[in-house]
Amino acid sequence: MSINIFGKSKDLIGNINVYLQTIQTSGLVFYEAIKEYMDGQNDFFADRVVEIKKIEHEADSLRRDIKHKLYKYLLIPESRGDVLALLETLDDVVDVSYNTLLSISIEKPEIPDSIKDDFVKMAKYSVKSTEALIGACEAYLTDLSNVNDFINKVFFFETEIDRIEERIKRTVFGPDSSMKFSRKVHIRYFAEKIALISDTAENICDRLSVFVIKREV
Amino acid sequence: MNTATILFFLSSGLFLGWSLGANDAANIFGTAVGSRMIKFTSAAIICSIFVIIGAVFSGSGAAHTLGKLGAINTLGGAFTVAFTSAVTVFSMTKLSLPVSTSQAIVGGIIGWNLFSGKTTEPTVFSKIVGTWILCPILAFVFSFIIYLITRNILKKVKIHLLKLDFYTRLGLVIVGAFGSYSLGANNIANVMGVFVPSAPFKDIQLGHFFMFSGTQQLFLLGGLAIAVGIFTYSKKVMMTVGSGIFKLSPITALIVILSSSLVLFLFASKGLHNWFVSVGIPPIPLVPVSSSQAVVGAVIGIGLAKGGRNVNYKMLFKISAGWVATPVIAAIICFIALYIMQNVFQILVFI
Numbered sequence: 001m002s003i004n005i006f007g008k009s010k011d012l013i014g015n016i017n018v019y020l021q022t023i024q025t026s027g028l029v030f031y032e033a034i035k036e037y038m039d040g041q042n043d044f045f046a047d048r049v050v051e052i053k054k055i056e057h058e059a060d061s062l063r064r065d066i067k068h069k070l071y072k073y074l075l076i077p078e079s080r081g082d083v084l085a086l087l088e089t090l091d092d093v094v095d096v097s098y099n100t101l102l103s104i105s106i107e108k109p110e111i112p113d114s115i116k117d118d119f120v121k122m123a124k125y126s127v128k129s130t131e132a133l134i135g136a137c138e139a140y141l142t143d144l145s146n147v148n149d150f151i152n153k154v155f156f157f158e159t160e161i162d163r164i165e166e167r168i169k170r171t172v173f174g175p176d177s178s179m180k181f182s183r184k185v186h187i188r189y190f191a192e193k194i195a196l197i198s199d200t201a202e203n204i205c206d207r208l209s210v211f212v213i214k215r216e217v
Numbered sequence: 218m219n220t221a222t223i224l225f226f227l228s229s230g231l232f233l234g235w236s237l238g239a240n241d242a243a244n245i246f247g248t249a250v251g252s253r254m255i256k257f258t259s260a261a262i263i264c265s266i267f268v269i270i271g272a273v274f275s276g277s278g279a280a281h282t283l284g285k286l287g288a289i290n291t292l293g294g295a296f297t298v299a300f301t302s303a304v305t306v307f308s309m310t311k312l313s314l315p316v317s318t319s320q321a322i323v324g325g326i327i328g329w330n331l332f333s334g335k336t337t338e339p340t341v342f343s344k345i346v347g348t349w350i351l352c353p354i355l356a357f358v359f360s361f362i363i364y365l366i367t368r369n370i371l372k373k374v375k376i377h378l379l380k381l382d383f384y385t386r387l388g389l390v391i392v393g394a395f396g397s398y399s400l401g402a403n404n405i406a407n408v409m410g411v412f413v414p415s416a417p418f419k420d421i422q423l424g425h426f427f428m429f430s431g432t433q434q435l436f437l438l439g440g441l442a443i444a445v446g447i448f449t450y451s452k453k454v455m456m457t458v459g460s461g462i463f464k465l466s467p468i469t470a471l472i473v474i475l476s477s478s479l480v481l482f483l484f485a486s487k488g489l490h491n492w493f494v495s496v497g498i499p500p501i502p503l504v505p506v507s508s509s510q511a512v513v514g515a516v517i518g519i520g521l522a523k524g525g526r527n528v529n530y531k532m533l534f535k536i537s538a539g540w541v542a543t544p545v546i547a548a549i550i551c552f553i554a555l556y557i558m559q560n561v562f563q564i565l566v567f568i
């Protein structure tokens with residue numbers, strides 16, 4: 001029986017790894033999509049939206065599978081709740097990325113050339129924050145001593161993104177801007193939407209740091 | 218003497234066994250069951266089997282030491298000593314005072330010695346009291362060292378959370394079985410030790426090689442009483458331990474159980490005792506000790522290893538007070554009860 005459970009735990013470790021990779025891939029797709037949108041490559045952008053939708057579905061079904069297995073076969077109840085909470089909130093990262101790209105594809109915001117680079121930079125830092133978040137999660141599962149290094153990286157990228165977001169808003173709403181108010185609000189909305197990815201990563205890290213304390217022997 | 222009379226006289230010991238099963242099994246499987254890592258039924262089965270094995274095959278060492286303190290030579294006397302110890306444990310628990318069966322039974326034996334005019338061997342007595350003090354200290358040292366080793370290993374090995382949880386669960390079962398064995402081997406002396414000199418059981422020869430001695434039959438009965446205690450009442454205590462008093466992480470719980478089980482094993486293992494003698498090391502005396510006090514020592518050990526400076530001195534004081542108060546109270550109650558048994562019920566309490 002114990003060998004059987006051990007086999008199942010190996011299986012589950014594999015599933016969790018695939019799930020984490022899926023989240024990471026969603027970040028990369030998101031970055032490429034924003035870059036393509038800003039470059040005016042609308043066909044490629046549309047393909048990315050389809051791609052991230054697929055990833056989102058994949059992540060959902062993996063999460064459900066892991067949840068089921070965790071409850072049915074494995075894990076000491078104390079860790080089980082934390083691991084499940086972590087996996088559930090990680091899903092939010094994919095959801096936010098997908099929703100942002102979907103909104104862009106529907107609403108097609110007109111981004112002035114002067115701030116396109118800032119949007120791409122925000123997307124780039126969002127990917128980095130997602131990567132650091134995945135690193136933190138992997139460290140939580142295997143090497144607790146490294147979790148805080150990754151968490152600090154997530155906090156750093158989140159602050160950078162906030163800075164760029166503020167810069168975009170100041171440019172758009174500044175005295176030199178001749179845009180219509182509705183367009184300004186629209187641009188602000190998308191700046192905030194992109195920033196939401198790293199905000200989500202930051203929130204997950206806040207929870208993760210508590211889980212780490214609980215896991216310390 | 219017919220079976221009913223024998224069983225009546227043994228009933229106080231069986232009650233002590235039941236109470237031991239109800240309370241002390243929680244020291245071993247409390248955290249695992251209370252936090253739902255192991256099902257109660259699985260824990261109860263493992264615990265019962267290994268308590269009985271420990272009691273029957275390794276229980277004689279600690280019982281022998283109790284016999285040297287006072288060889289109670291009638292069943293009536295043994296009944297009274299076990300009964301008054303049970304009363305002491307029960308009433309002190311009701312009054313929320315720290316109490317251990319080991320200390321109550323020693324008090325009871327001293328009460329019998331005083332009543333019957335037998336001398337209490339000061340060397341044996343001081344040896345027993347010395348082990349009571351040594352028991353939590355050893356558990357403290359073991360848990361301190363095992364904790365530091367475990368922490369360093371886990372830092373280096375970088376084991377996956379899921380695998381670690383699997384090993385922890387497996388460890389709780391294995392260490393739980395070892396703890397149950399040690400509890401049976403060490404604490405059966407509290408339950409049945411006083412009946413050894415007067416028990417009427419005859420040795421049974423099973424085949425050519427195996428002899429089922431009268432003492433082993435007595436200890437089997439005591440082990441069964443402990444098992445009944447585990448199955449009927451320990452779940453409630455386990456749930457309290459698991460969710461309340463000692464809130465430990467699964468790995469620290471494992472270290473606490475291992476440390477306290479090692480201590481109980483040290484004070485019960487004849488093999489280890491003989492080996493110590495053969496290599497010229499002063500042997501550890503075989504004496505029944507309190508598993509609860511070992512657990513407290515182990516918990517404090519982990520607390521200190523974690524760098525905590527706030528040792529619970531109140532708890533330490535309570536333990537020390539128990540070393541003095543329990544035997545004194547048990548001795549007084551036993552003396553009075555022996556007087557009543559002899560003069561009111563006309564029962565022979567000593568020869």
